[in-house]
Amino acid sequence: MEKISRTKIVDLLKRDDFGAKVNVKGWVRTRRGSKQVNFIALNDGSTINNVQIVVDLASFDEEMLKQITTGACLSVNGEMVESVGSGQKVEVQAREIEVLGICDNTYPLQKKGHSMEFLREIAHLRPRTNTFGAVFRIRHHMAIAIHKFFHERGFYYFHTPIITASDAEGAGQMFQVTTLDMRHLGRTEDGAVKYDDDFFGKQASLTVSGQLEGELAATALGAIYTFGPTFRAENSNTPRHLAEFWMIEPEVAFNDITDNMDLAEEFIKYCVQWALDNCADDVKFLNDMFDKGLVERLQGVLKDDFVRLSYTEGIKILESAVANGRKFEFPVYWGVDLASEHERYLVEEHFKRPVILTDYPKEIKAFYMKQNEDGKTVRAMDVLFPKIGEIIGGSEREADYEKLQSRIDELHIPMKDMWWYLDTRKFGTCPHSGFGLGFERLLLFVTGMANIRDVIPFPRTPRNAEF
Amino acid sequence: MEKISRTKIVDLLKRDDFGAKVNVKGWVRTRRGSKQVNFIALNDGSTINNVQIVVDLASFDEEMLKQITTGACLSVNGEMVESVGSGQKVEVQAREIEVLGICDNTYPLQKKGHSMEFLREIAHLRPRTNTFGAVFRIRHHMAIAIHKFFHERGFYYFHTPIITASDAEGAGQMFQVTTLDMRHLGRTEDGAVKYDDDFFGKQASLTVSGQLEGELAATALGAIYTFGPTFRAENSNTPRHLAEFWMIEPEVAFNDITDNMDLAEEFIKYCVQWALDNCADDVKFLNDMFDKGLVERLQGVLKDDFVRLSYTEGIKILESAVANGRKFEFPVYWGVDLASEHERYLVEEHFKRPVILTDYPKEIKAFYMKQNEDGKTVRAMDVLFPKIGEIIGGSEREADYEKLQSRIDELHIPMKDMWWYLDTRKFGTCPHSGFGLGFERLLLFVTGMANIRDVIPFPRTPRNAEF
Numbered sequence: 001m002e003k004i005s006r007t008k009i010v011d012l013l014k015r016d017d018f019g020a021k022v023n024v025k026g027w028v029r030t031r032r033g034s035k036q037v038n039f040i041a042l043n044d045g046s047t048i049n050n051v052q053i054v055v056d057l058a059s060f061d062e063e064m065l066k067q068i069t070t071g072a073c074l075s076v077n078g079e080m081v082e083s084v085g086s087g088q089k090v091e092v093q094a095r096e097i098e099v100l101g102i103c104d105n106t107y108p109l110q111k112k113g114h115s116m117e118f119l120r121e122i123a124h125l126r127p128r129t130n131t132f133g134a135v136f137r138i139r140h141h142m143a144i145a146i147h148k149f150f151h152e153r154g155f156y157y158f159h160t161p162i163i164t165a166s167d168a169e170g171a172g173q174m175f176q177v178t179t180l181d182m183r184h185l186g187r188t189e190d191g192a193v194k195y196d197d198d199f200f201g202k203q204a205s206l207t208v209s210g211q212l213e214g215e216l217a218a219t220a221l222g223a224i225y226t227f228g229p230t231f232r233a234e235n236s237n238t239p240r241h242l243a244e245f246w247m248i249e250p251e252v253a254f255n256d257i258t259d260n261m262d263l264a265e266e267f268i269k270y271c272v273q274w275a276l277d278n279c280a281d282d283v284k285f286l287n288d289m290f291d292k293g294l295v296e297r298l299q300g301v302l303k304d305d306f307v308r309l310s311y312t313e314g315i316k317i318l319e320s321a322v323a324n325g326r327k328f329e330f331p332v333y334w335g336v337d338l339a340s341e342h343e344r345y346l347v348e349e350h351f352k353r354p355v356i357l358t359d360y361p362k363e364i365k366a367f368y369m370k371q372n373e374d375g376k377t378v379r380a381m382d383v384l385f386p387k388i389g390e391i392i393g394g395s396e397r398e399a400d401y402e403k404l405q406s407r408i409d410e411l412h413i414p415m416k417d418m419w420w421y422l423d424t425r426k427f428g429t430c431p432h433s434g435f436g437l438g439f440e441r442l443l444l445f446v447t448g449m450a451n452i453r454d455v456i457p458f459p460r461t462p463r464n465a466e467f
Numbered sequence: 468m469e470k471i472s473r474t475k476i477v478d479l480l481k482r483d484d485f486g487a488k489v490n491v492k493g494w495v496r497t498r499r500g501s502k503q504v505n506f507i508a509l510n511d512g513s514t515i516n517n518v519q520i521v522v523d524l525a526s527f528d529e530e531m532l533k534q535i536t537t538g539a540c541l542s543v544n545g546e547m548v549e550s551v552g553s554g555q556k557v558e559v560q561a562r563e564i565e566v567l568g569i570c571d572n573t574y575p576l577q578k579k580g581h582s583m584e585f586l587r588e589i590a591h592l593r594p595r596t597n598t599f600g601a602v603f604r605i606r607h608h609m610a611i612a613i614h615k616f617f618h619e620r621g622f623y624y625f626h627t628p629i630i631t632a633s634d635a636e637g638a639g640q641m642f643q644v645t646t647l648d649m650r651h652l653g654r655t656e657d658g659a660v661k662y663d664d665d666f667f668g669k670q671a672s673l674t675v676s677g678q679l680e681g682e683l684a685a686t687a688l689g690a691i692y693t694f695g696p697t698f699r700a701e702n703s704n705t706p707r708h709l710a711e712f713w714m715i716e717p718e719v720a721f722n723d724i725t726d727n728m729d730l731a732e733e734f735i736k737y738c739v740q741w742a743l744d745n746c747a748d749d750v751k752f753l754n755d756m757f758d759k760g761l762v763e764r765l766q767g768v769l770k771d772d773f774v775r776l777s778y779t780e781g782i783k784i785l786e787s788a789v790a791n792g793r794k795f796e797f798p799v800y801w802g803v804d805l806a807s808e809h810e811r812y813l814v815e816e817h818f819k820r821p822v823i824l825t826d827y828p829k830e831i832k833a834f835y836m837k838q839n840e841d842g843k844t845v846r847a848m849d850v851l852f853p854k855i856g857e858i859i860g861g862s863e864r865e866a867d868y869e870k871l872q873s874r875i876d877e878l879h880i881p882m883k884d885m886w887w888y889l890d891t892r893k894f895g896t897c898p899h900s901g902f903g904l905g906f907e908r909l910l911l912f913v914t915g916m917a918n919i920r921d922v923i924p925f926p927r928t929p930r931n932a933e934f
Contacts, residue, residue: 006721008621008689025721026689027895044720045689046621073895075721101866101896124680124887125894127687136688140623147614154475154513156607161925162629162696163642163711165932175630175644175666177673179700182660185649193649199642199700199710201930206644213591213925213934220594221603222475222493222512228696229629233646233666243666244630253511254473254492254542399568420591420934427592428494428540429568458628458680463668465632467680467887 001096004077010046012080013090020080024051024092025100027128028072039086040068042076045127048134048281052086053078055094064099070110071103071128116454123458124467131289134282135447135455138275142442143227145274146248149267150225155250158217158224160210165202166417172232174205175243206231211249211434212368212421215397218251218432219424225250227439235462239451242440244460251434257370257379257396260433261356264383264392265306268437272298275446283446291448297386298446306354306383314357317350318342337364340389347384355384367407368421369395381435388445394435401425468563471544477513479547480555487547491518491559492567494595495539506553507535509543512594515601515748519553520545522561531566537577538570538595583921590925591934598756601749602914602922605742609909610694612741613715616734617692622717625684625691627677632669633884639699641672642710673698678716678901679835679888682864685718685899686891692717694906702929706918709907711927718901724837724846724863727900728823731850731859732773735904739765742913750913758915764853765913773821773850778805781824784817785809804831807856814851822851834874835888836862848902855912861902868892 004023007015012024026044033039038057041050053076057065068074075098083091108114108122109129119126126132147157163177179199180186186194195203210226217224226249233243250263275283276298287294318332330339338357346355359372360380369378383392398404404425408418443455453459458467471490474482479491493511500506505524508517520543524532535541542565550558575581575589576596586593593599614624630644646666647653653661662670677693684691693716700710717730742750743765754761785799797806805824813822826839827847836845850859865871871892875885910922920926925934 010621025897045623045687071895073897100898101892101894103893103895107894124683124890125687127684133688136625136684137623140618140625143624144614144618147611151607151611154477156512156604157610158603158607159696159713159924161711161927161932161934163698163927163932164934166934173646175646176649177642177644178649179640179642180649182643182645182647182649182652183658185652191650199702199929200927200932202932204932216591216934217594217603217924220512220592221600229626231630235666244628246626423591425568426570427568427574428538428570430492430540431567457626457684460628460630460667462666465628465630465667465669465671467628467631467633467683 001075001098002077008046009042009044009049009051012051012092013047013049013088015080015090018080018082018090021077021095022080022092023075023077024053025075026051026073028068028070028074028103030070031068038065038068040074042074043133045133048130048137048285049088051088052083052091053094054081054091055097060094060097064097067099067102068097069103069105069107071107072099073101073103074098075100116451120453120459127457130285132454134279134285135443135449136457137282138279138447139443139455141274141279142271142439142446145271145278146225146227149270150250153223155223155225155252156217156221158210158214158221158226159228160207160213160217160226162207162229163200163204164207165200165204166212172208173234174208175231175233177204177206208232209247209249209436211251211436214249214251214434215421215424215432218253218434219428219430222254223250223252237462239453242452242456242459242461245452245456246439248437248439249434251432253430253432255396255433256431257358257381257433260394260396260435261308261358261381264381264394264435265354265356268383268392268442269302271442272301272446276302286448290450294448297448301354301385304353306356307351308356308358310359311357311361311377312359314338314346314355317346321345321350335361335363343382343384343389344386347389348386354386357382357384365395367411367413368397368404370398371403371407383435385445388441391441391445392435392437394433396431396433399425399429399431401429468542468565469544475513476509476511476516476518479518479559480514480516480557482547482557485547485549485557488544488562489547489559490542490544491520492542493518493540495535495537495541495570497537498535505532505535507541509541510600512600515597515604515752516555518555519550519558520561521548521558522564527561527564531564534566534569535564536570536572536574538574539566540568540570541565542567583918587920587926594924597752599921601746601752602910602916603924604749605746605914606910606922608741608746609738609906609913612738612745613692613694616737617717620690622690622692622719623684623688625677625681625688625693626695627674627680627684627693629674629696630667630671631674632667632671639675640701641675642698642700644671644673675699676714676716676903678718678903681716681718681901682888682891682899685720685901686895686897689721690717690719704929706920709919709923709926709928712919712923713906715904715906716901718899720897720899722863722900723898724825724848724900727861727863727902728773728775728825728848731848731861731902732821732823735850735859735909736769738909739768739913743769753915757917761915764915768821768852771820773823774818775823775825777826778824778828778844778847779826781805781813781822784813788812788817802828802830810849810851810856811853814856815853821853824849824851832862834878834880835864835871837865838870838874850902852912855908858908858912859902859904861900863898863900866892866896866898868896
């Protein structure tokens with residue numbers, strides 16, 4: 001076969017130098033046609049769009065033609081011609097075809113219309129489908145948007161540790177990390193596991209959040225963000241929970257709660273705008289196939305300023321809705337941790353736009369949040385989104401050493417895990433704020449997917465760590 | 468204090484609108500001066516450069532002035548004036564000073580000249596030093612360069628799993644991940660640990676490489692890269708080993724070994740060029756303080772094409788060096804896994820530039836590498852760098868189902884871990900290639916640091932998982 005340098009399909013479909021000799025490589029999505037002419041839809045993953053390959057059957061070897069089945073991998077030399085029927089401007093009139101990889105009829109992606117459950121079982125192949133190709137290209141683009149957003153604003157990307165010996169954040173149950181031989185565990189004299197023999201010389205776990213270490217960095221480099229995997233060992237088999245997920249946590253010295261809200265709003269709008277600008281074909285596909293309101297919902301959050309109101313005001317709105325006959329599954333009263341139905345009522349029914357709720361009761365929020373002067377609330381903020389509920393959670397941090405110390409004592413958090421964190425308040429403390437965004441929550445919003453297992457390549461959930 | 472919006476020091480030092488009223492915030496690095504005037508070097512982490520704050524002592528409260536000690540956090544309103552003596556073009560004549568956070572003399576970073584060992588013990592504070600500020604800003608920039616390089620070339624960032632139930636890659640010893648209660652382990656009838664009760668229903672570990680899953684993605688999306696944490700539970704207490712480190716692994720459908728070498732060379736040159744272009748102040752600081760040859764070495768790798776030669780030719784060169792009296796600690800013969808001293812001889816003494824060594828004996832390389840026709844070697848490639856030795860390792864992958872299957876059998880790799888990987892060769896297989904770059908290896912090269920524990924914020928090593 002003549003050696004012609006390969007053109008990616010995403011680039012080929014933008015060209016208009018018809019008549020050019022090109023080479024394309026990719027996988028057969030469909031093949032159809034008559035006894036004289038066949039049309040192959042070829043995809044190489046660079047875009048959701050296929051290029052149509054036109055094959056005059058008489059010019060090719062019959063045995064080779066038999067191998068052109070769904071899923072087979074081809075290299076095609078041909079002429080770029082203007083297309084009338086393929087849905088694209090460009091198609092390729094094949095001159096030479098090489099079958100790089102055959103694909104027999106045991107291929108699980110032969111036919112269309114597989115259930116999402118089935119595709120999860122073949123997660124090693126599902127990126128080859130239109131749906132998951134679109135989702136994972138959007139996932140890439142959201143990651144790029146996040147790095148670009150923070151880099152352009154002078155934030156430094158900071159790698160907080162994955163393995164940790166402290167469990168102070170208390171955000172959830174943790175996975176233990178060990179090299180001990182569990183068949184023959186050493187014991188101390190009082191019968192406890194002898195962690196002195198373990199790799200780190202003590203009990204170690206997978207991180208649930210990089211925030212505390214992020215604060216160390218922010219009080220040195222000024223403005224940082226993390227973007228890495230985090231873990232929860234909760235036995236939650238729901239469409240919203242993963243045992244392993246990615247989180248973004250910016251932390252900024254000298255930002256107060258208002259700066260923090262401004263940053264969160266600007267940040268998430270930037271990401272959504274990026275998806276509309278850079279993933280138009282993929283977003284449109286998901287809109288048309290799964291979620292007819294997707295594009296409208298994305299445009300919707302960009303239109304207006306987010307509503308900002310206090311938890312206390314939010315409770316009042318919910319209470320008056322209840323008084324007017326609105327039914328909720330869970331009760332509403334000051335002090336309650338809002339359920340998703342409450343958050344979505346505020347966003348979808350009452351205000352009809354995203355809401356940033358602030359100043360939550362301190363009992364339902366983490367120890368490190370800045371205490372308000374009322375003695376009851378803390379300077380927390382949650383960003384609530386349509387369909388998703390809470391998409392971002394953050395706060396101004398308690399910068400006062402004494403106040404932080406006494407909250408740590410109240411909650412009986414062991415000081416062995418806290419001395420280094422308290423040092424930031426002891427040595428040149430400063431006001432600072434930050435928040436966390438669950439990457440997969442963002443992706444649920446941007447792709448319109450209904451199950452969080454479908455926006456991460458290889459979901460880890462109870463009893464599932466395949467591939 | 469008057470409310471003036473804050474200017475970051477990195478931005479302030481570029482301005483020339485002298486006379487402007489500004490606010491700067493940051494931490495005191497040094498304070499010196501006379502009875503009338505004091506000079507405070509203030510740093511906010513945005514740059515290695517301090518801004519000089521000029522303080523006419525008579526205009527300020529004495530008690531407040533006493534709190535301006537090394538490490539204290541200040542907010543300063545003042546006038547931007549042209550500087551003659553501060554080493555910068557700009558300084559700030561203070562009008563108002565607020566001490567946001569005091570810092571007493573127990574602060575461990577009072578004096579300069581701490582050992583790297585001591586700074587590792589206070590890893591929670593070391594980002595506040597010039598050295599680690601520089602290193603972690605460069606770390607950020609290298610991450611950004613990596614994402615930019617691949618994004619611009621149409622690669623998709625792909626998150627491979629961190630927790631895995633397969634250990635097929637065989638790259639090293641693994642950490643086990645579990646939620647079992649180790650004090651009361653359930654046993655099966657034959658006395659084994661009852662992993663059925665574990666979170667994932669089976670034994671699970673931390674990933675040693677995302678490559679195999681990366682190949683799944685490349686054979687769907689075309690060109691992908693990973694950038695995430697990887698883990699090795701090896702008991703290696705050396706300046707080159709970490710138990711937790713970050714790795715970048717691109718994988719490209721339709722690339723052969725030559726394309727792979729081209730990509731690796733272009734990639735690493737892009738990163739080094741980025742450091743020279745975007746981290747000039749930080750690189751210069753590290754050059755002057757730690758490693759006088761740093762800038763020259765960085766420029767050196769950009770100058771020429773990398774040498775490309777086969778392992779067999781490399782062995783010949785080493786053997787003739789030995790014949791001419793060159794001493795090595797480890798023996799040289801065809802079939803040996805090259806030691807760092809051998810790699811560095813080729814790079815630093817023989818060729819005096821980076822070398823890409825290819826076509827290694829199959830016995831010393833992984834099972835998935837494409838077998839050459841000689842039956843003895845595989846299409847591996849290692850990129851060898853001055854001072855570092857191997858910085859990148861990669862290969863063209865074996866695309867042939869039968870050959871790959873028989874190599875898996877030869878090495879007794881359990882098929883329970885391999886069926887999904889083999890499916891890529893069964894269904895539309897394609898030639899493809901990829902490589903891995905240890906992020907901290909790159910950082911050792913770009914920063915000139917001597918110990919890998921000093922290029923990651925919180926190093927994890929045997930008996931060490933602090934912070």
